[in-house]
Amino acid sequence: MGVKPSLEQARELDKNDTLSSFRQEFIIPRKLPQPCIYFTGNSLGLQPKQTKAYLETELEAWADYGVEGHFEGPNPWFHFHKLFPQKITPLLGAKEDEVVIMNTLTANLHFLLVSFYRPQGRRYKILTEAGNFPSDYYALETQVKFHGYEFEDAVVEISPREGEDHLRTEDILNSIEDLGETLALVMMSGVNYYTGQRFDMESITKAAHEQGAIAGFDLAHAIGNVPMELHEWGVDFAAWCSYKYLNSGPGGPGGLFVHEKHASDSQLPRFGGWWGHNESERFKMKKGFIPMKGAPGWQLSNAQVLGMAALLASLDVFEKAGFGNLIEKSEKMVSFLLELLHEVNKEVSNNSFKILTPENFEDRGCQFSLVIERGGKLVFEELSKNGVVADWREPDVIRVAPVPLYNTFEDLYSFSDLLKKALQDV
Ligand SMILES: *Cc1c(COP(=O)(O)O)cnc(C)c1O
Numbered sequence: 001m002g003v004k005p006s007l008e009q010a011r012e013l014d015k016n017d018t019l020s021s022f023r024q025e026f027i028i029p030r031k032l033p034q035p036c037i038y039f040t041g042n043s044l045g046l047q048p049k050q051t052k053a054y055l056e057t058e059l060e061a062w063a064d065y066g067v068e069g070h071f072e073g074p075n076p077w078f079h080f081h082k083l084f085p086q087k088i089t090p091l092l093g094a095k096e097d098e099v100v101i102m103n104t105l106t107a108n109l110h111f112l113l114v115s116f117y118r119p120q121g122r123r124y125k126i127l128t129e130a131g132n133f134p135s136d137y138y139a140l141e142t143q144v145k146f147h148g149y150e151f152e153d154a155v156v157e158i159s160p161r162e163g164e165d166h167l168r169t170e171d172i173l174n175s176i177e178d179l180g181e182t183l184a185l186v187m188m189s190g191v192n193y194y195t196g197q198r199f200d201m202e203s204i205t206k207a208a209h210e211q212g213a214i215a216g217f218d219l220a221h222a223i224g225n226v227p228m229e230l231h232e233w234g235v236d237f238a239a240w241c242s243y244k245y246l247n248s249g250p251g252g253p254g255g256l257f258v259h260e261k262h263a264s265d266s267q268l269p270r271f272g273g274w275w276g277h278n279e280s281e282r283f284k285m286k287k288g289f290i291p292m293k294g295a296p297g298w299q300l301s302n303a304q305v306l307g308m309a310a311l312l313a314s315l316d317v318f319e320k321a322g323f324g325n326l327i328e329k330s331e332k333m334v335s336f337l338l339e340l341l342h343e344v345n346k347e348v349s350n351n352s353f354k355i356l357t358p359e360n361f362e363d364r365g366c367q368f369s370l371v372i373e374r375g376g377k378l379v380f381e382e383l384s385k386n387g388v389v390a391d392w393r394e395p396d397v398i399r400v401a402p403v404p405l406y407n408t409f410e411d412l413y414s415f416s417d418l419l420k421k422a423l424q425d426v
Contacts, residue, residue: 005339010413013336019329019404022321025049026247026406029389036387037411037418041403042193042221042367043391045247045314054313058305080303081275081296087315088255090323092219092238093229097294098257101308102275102301105220105241105254109139111298112237112256115270116214119147119154119184123212127175127186129167130157133193136218140187165356166363169200176207183213190222190238194393196357196367198226202233209234220244224318225365227327230257237262245403246318248311253304256295263294273300321405329404330366336409337368337402340416344423351375351423356397367401369393375426382422388415 014020026046028035038046061073070078085096092099102108117126124147126140144154158175160167176186186208191198205215216237222228224245230238238257242248262268270291274282276299278290291297318326338359345352356369372379376396383390383398391399402412 004343005336005413007410007413010336010409013332013409017329017409019321019325020408022317023406023408025317028406031389032387034387036389037415038389038407039400039402039411039415040389040391041247041406042225042244042399042401044243044250045224045245045403046406047249048247048313048317050316051249051310051313054309055306058309075309077303077305080305080308081299083312084255084308084315087312087319091223091228091318092257093227093233094231094257095260097263097296098231098260099255100295100299101242101253101255101311102299102303103254104251105218105239106135106139108239108254108256109136109218110143111271111300112216112239112258113139113143113187115258115262115268115298116216116237117143117147117185117187118269119144119149122182123184124149124154125156125179125182125184126154127156127158127172127179127183127188129188129192129199130159131192131194132157132189133218133220136187136189165195165354166197166358167199169203172199172204173207176204176211176213179213180211183208183211185213186215188217190217190219190228191226191365191367193221194356194369194397194399196221196364196369196399198222198358198362198364201228201230201235205233205235221365221367225330225367227323231259234261235259242311242314246311247314247405248307251307252311253307256298258295258298260294263297266291266297270298271300275299275301275303317405326404331361333402333404333407333409333412334361334364334366334368337412337416340412341368341370341419344416344420348420348423351379351426353423365401366403367399370398370400372396372398372423378426379419379422382425383415383418386418386422388418 025048061069065072084101085099140155141151208215214236219238219240223240236259241254243252272289276291276297352373354371356371358364380392380398
């Protein structure tokens with residue numbers, strides 16, 4: 001742009017933002033008298049104002065109908081999980097039969113690994129990114145142990161090149177090729193929680209399949225944040241949580257995706273439960289598990305209605321806003337914040353920071369991970385005191401995630417201004 005990004009410009013961008021009214025649909029926490037600059041939607045999304053009403057609907061159905069609420073009331077609970085596929089598939093690029101809302105993320109990863117990590121002979125390795133999330137490591141570690149392997153041998157971690165912060169797609173693809181017929185599974189994040197890097201799920205899936213391996217992704221930081229085409233790409237399976245970008249509230253329900261090509265394979269090993277059993281005879285209390293076709297066949301238990309009602313409230317906001325529109329706004333916010341941050345780095349001479357997240361929008365979502373050169377913790381505390389809710393990661397990283405549903409361009413400007421002052425002062 002050539003001109004310094006300004007507060008006026010931020011306000012102009014907000015004025016022209018067709019999604020600006022969606023901020024009103026959320027409760028923005030207040031730390032100071034004014035609402036805070038909430039940049040941790042990547043950790044716990046904000047509460048939609050309608051969530052309470054959605055919960056009350058189910059509480060009232062429970063009060064009015066008791067057990068009969070399974071078949072009576074506005075959203076009979078027997079069918080409750082069926083409200084979701086239509087609303088969540090636009091975020092995933094999936095078919096309705098390929099998704100189901102259930103359990104929590106790590107639990108779903110385990111259930112999917114039971115089906116999709118089936119080491120045989122020389123083919124037992126799992127490729128993942130170095131610096132994956134601890135829970136994912138623990139899942140992989142205990143799964144390979146369960147099959148009689150050691151983590152160090154069975155799990156291959158790929159790191160960025162010396163002196164680089166991100167993984168290059170070519171290096172991931174080469175590692176897959178090198179592992180060849182020893183590779184059972186590629187299990188990576190869609191978006192890495194720490195660096196904010198988005199991986200090329202399509203190429204990775206294709207490369208895994210070329211080696212006869214399975215490709216699965218953890219979408220905790222991808223869902224609701226970046227566009228995906230899981231079906232098109234041929235991704236075998238995926239799992240996610242919904243309390244981050246999907247705003248379902250603490251401990252909200254997870255979900256999973258299983259590609260259609262596996263839908264009718266009733267031979268796939270799995271850990272079954274009655275809700276995954278053929279619906280037409282679910283209440284006949286017969287022995288002999290017959291899985292439902294598609295992702296619903298991975299269900300175990302009846303729907304967690306209260307948590308899922310909160311998720312429904314948020315998905316209805318997504319539907320109203322339009323996911324494509326949100327991604328467009330996200331790209332604009334990212335580019336404006338990049339401009340602002342480059343300006344801050346130019347203006348502050350005695351301290352600086354590096355942006356760990358790739359700049360190219362194809363390689364990222366809305367999150368920014370900033371590595372602070374000096375006094376990172378103090379900078380973080382100073383921001384915090386001034387009403388910025390961000391996230392601190394030892395030893396020197398501040399993560400901020402401006403979310404297009406409820407953050408404003410003015411938030412971005414105010415943040416950059418506060419960051420500049422904090423950097424100068426430490
Ligand atoms: C947030 C997150 C989790 C959390 O797992 P839960 O089972 O929902 O507690 C796991 N993996 C990744 C990559 C995450 O970002």
